[in-house]
Amino acid sequence: MRDYVSSIFEINKFYRIEYLKKQMLDEKRYVSMEQARIITRVYKENEKDPVNIRRAKALAATLREMPIRIEPGELIVGNRTPGVRGGVVFPEGGLSWVDMTNLSCLSKNSSSF
Secondary structure, three states, rough: OHHHHHHHHHHHHHHHHHHHHHHHHOOEEEOHHHHHHHHHHHHHHOOOOOOOHHHHHHHHHHHHHHHOOOOOOOOOOOEEEEOOOOOOOOOHOOOOOOOOOOOOOOOOEEEOO
């Protein structure tokens, strides 16, 4: 009996994970600019504050303003972008990792890459 019950739970876990994996892979990849815009705005509004205070204010604004997307079947929710396949731009971390010769993936809004 115990093996039967555990096998039922395994089926449900597998189905849920496969469903979430499919949802993620079906979504297009893109660069998410939302967080970068919030952080840049807060840094500009608080230029005279020390860096640690600006970072705290930027975090607070990001937590207040970023949308939260909760998908059916998720047990742990939340993401750094509104979608599951978004790449995040961190203006406070610098741009040394960005290939400056190929910025065609960036546009006014979120873009695919």
